Amino acid sequence: MTGQAPPEERESPSERVPAGQALSSGQAPGAGQDRRQELLRRLAALPPARREALRRAMTAAAAGGLPLSSGQERLWFLNRFDPADSGNHILWCVRLRGPVDPGGLAAALTAVAGRHEVLRARYRMDGDRPVQSVPPPEPVVLERADGGADPDGAVLALFHRPFDLEHDPPMRAALIRLEERHALLCIVLHHIAADGWSLNVLMRELGECYAAHREGRRPELPELPARYADFVAWERGQAERAGPARLAFWTERLAGAPVLDLPADHPRPPRWTGRGGRVDLHVPDAETTRFEQVARERRSTLFMALLAAFQATLGAVARQDDFCVGVPVAGRGRTEFAPLIGYFSNTIALRADLSGDPSFRELLGRVRPATLRALQHAEEPFERILGALRLPRDLSRPPLCQAMFNLTHNLPKDDLLRTEMGDLAVEAYPPPETGRTRAEISVDLYRGPEGLGGSLEYSSDLFTAGTARRVAAAFTGLVTRAGADPDLRLSALTGPTGLKGE
Known part of the structure; x- marks a missing residue:
C-alpha cells in the first residue's frame, strides 16, 4: 500500500487543529464515487509485487490478523518467555527548554502514531502463530512525572515497566518536569515496533507535528510510500524467491x-x-x-x-x-x-x-x-x-x-540530534x-x-x-x-x- 491518503476534511480558518486530529465536514455529492475511482486507479498503477503484497495483507487481515516479520516473531516469543525483561526496550530522551505545551506534545505523538500503524499494533496468538492487529488511531497518553533531584530514577521507571503487547501499544512517553521551564521528554518503544533508524524518523515527525500544533496549521509531512505490513510481505516473498x-x-x-x-x-x-x-x-x-x-x-x-x-x-x-x-x-x-x-x-x-x-x-x-x-x-x-x-x-x-x-x-541522526522543536530548544539527554x-x-x-x-x-x-x-x-x-x-x-x-x- 502507499500509506495514508490526504485528509478530506477542511480546516476552518478560525479554528486551531491539533496535530493528528481532523475536523469533520460534509462531502460534496459524488465525492465517495470519485474517491473509489481514484483508489482503483492507484491500485491499477501498482507494480505486480506491490499488488500481491496488498492482497496478502488484506487476506491476513480478513482472517483475523496480520503476520509478523521474522524478527518480530522472535521478539514476541522472547516477551512471552519473560514479560518483565526490558532488554528489548528502546529509550530516547531529550531535554526541552522553554514553554512546554504538554497537550501539543500529546497531539504530536498521536499524529505520528496515526501515520505509523506499527506504533498502534497489538500482538496475540492465533492458533500456533503470533499475529498483529492494528486498531484505529487513538490518542497517545503523555504521562507526567516530577524529576525532582533524581530525574534518572523517573526515566528508568518508565524504561523498565513491562509492555503488555497484547493489550497496549508498543510505545509510551512521559514528560518529566525538571526546574522551571525545563523538562525531559522520554520515549520508550518496544523493539518489536522500532529500531535505531526509527528513532530519527520519530523525532523528525514529532518535531514537525509539534511545531504545526503550536502554529495552528497542519503538519507538512509527505505521504508514506508503504506500511510496515508491506515490509513483512516483501520479506516473506524474498524468502520464497531466494x-x-x-x-x-x-x-x-x-x-x-x-x-x-x-x-x-x-x-x-x-x-x-x-x-x-x-x-x-x-x-x-x-x-x-x-x-x-x-x-x-x-x-x-x-x-x-x-x-x-x-x-x-x-x-x-x-x-x-x-x-x-x-x-x-x-x-x-x-x-x-x-x-x-x-x-x-x-x-x-x-x-x-x-x-x-x-x-x-x-x-x-x-x-x-x-x-x-x-x-x-x-x-x-x-x-x-x-x-x-x-x-x-x-x-x-x-x-x-x-x-x-x-x-x-x-x-541517520540529524533529527535525532535536533536542537529545536517548534518554539522549544532541544538537547539530547544522555540516557x-x-x-x-x-x-x-x-x-x-x-x-x-x-x-x-x-x-x-x-x-x-x-x-x-x-x-x-x-x-x-x-x-x-x-x-x-x-x-x-x-x-x-x-x-x-x-x-x-x-x-x-x-
Whole structure:
C-alpha cells in the first residue's frame, strides 16, 4: 500500500487543529464515487509485487490478523518467555527548554502514531502463530512525572515497566518536569515496533507535528510510500524467491561454529537474564586517524578494521581463534522503507578466523572479503538461520553470537540530534545506564570529531565492572597499537598490555 491518503476534511480558518486530529465536514455529492475511482486507479498503477503484497495483507487481515516479520516473531516469543525483561526496550530522551505545551506534545505523538500503524499494533496468538492487529488511531497518553533531584530514577521507571503487547501499544512517553521551564521528554518503544533508524524518523515527525500544533496549521509531512505490513510481505516473498541458496550460504559458513567461551568472574546462571553494565570507550582523534589510514591501505572501511580489532581482543581474552560476532544491519535496502518506523534491522553473524597468529594487516585481509560476502546475503533473517543451524538448546547464553559489534556513525541522526522543536530548544539527554544488555559482551561505537567514542556493555551475571574495564582498555589499546604498526602479529598486539594469560 502507499500509506495514508490526504485528509478530506477542511480546516476552518478560525479554528486551531491539533496535530493528528481532523475536523469533520460534509462531502460534496459524488465525492465517495470519485474517491473509489481514484483508489482503483492507484491500485491499477501498482507494480505486480506491490499488488500481491496488498492482497496478502488484506487476506491476513480478513482472517483475523496480520503476520509478523521474522524478527518480530522472535521478539514476541522472547516477551512471552519473560514479560518483565526490558532488554528489548528502546529509550530516547531529550531535554526541552522553554514553554512546554504538554497537550501539543500529546497531539504530536498521536499524529505520528496515526501515520505509523506499527506504533498502534497489538500482538496475540492465533492458533500456533503470533499475529498483529492494528486498531484505529487513538490518542497517545503523555504521562507526567516530577524529576525532582533524581530525574534518572523517573526515566528508568518508565524504561523498565513491562509492555503488555497484547493489550497496549508498543510505545509510551512521559514528560518529566525538571526546574522551571525545563523538562525531559522520554520515549520508550518496544523493539518489536522500532529500531535505531526509527528513532530519527520519530523525532523528525514529532518535531514537525509539534511545531504545526503550536502554529495552528497542519503538519507538512509527505505521504508514506508503504506500511510496515508491506515490509513483512516483501520479506516473506524474498524468502520464497531466494529459495534455499541464500540460506545455504549461511548454514555452510556457520556450521560447527563454537560458542565464544569468555572466562567469567561468576558462575554462569542456568538461564540468560540480560542483566548488564556499561563502561565508556574512547580513542583520540590522532590515533583513530592513523588506524583509518591502515584500513584504507587494505581497501577496508573503518567498520571492518574495528571489527577485526574487536575479534582480536575477544580471541585473546577467550584464547580462541574461531567464534562468531553479531553485527546489526539496517535492513532498509528498498527506498520506500527508509521513511518508516518499524523493526527492519537484522543481525548478521560474522565468523572470526584468527588462526595462525596473523598480523593485523593480514587479519584485515580476511575480514574484508568475509564481511563483503556476508553483506551480499544480509537480507536472510537471522531467525531463519538459527532455525536452519539446529543449534543445541542452551538457555544460559544468547544463541550463536555471544558478542555483538556496532558502528553507528552511518545511521541517520540529524533529527535525532535536533536542537529545536517548534518554539522549544532541544538537547539530547544522555540516557542513564539501564542495567540491561543483549549479549555477553558488546561494543557500540561512533566516529566523531574527537575520535572514537562509545561504550562496552557486558553481562553483569558473568563479569565484574573491573573486568569490563580491562577488556575495554585492551580493545582501545589494540586499536592504537595496530594503527601504529599493523604488521605486528596478534600475539604481540594483545600481549603484556592485553588480557592474554590473566
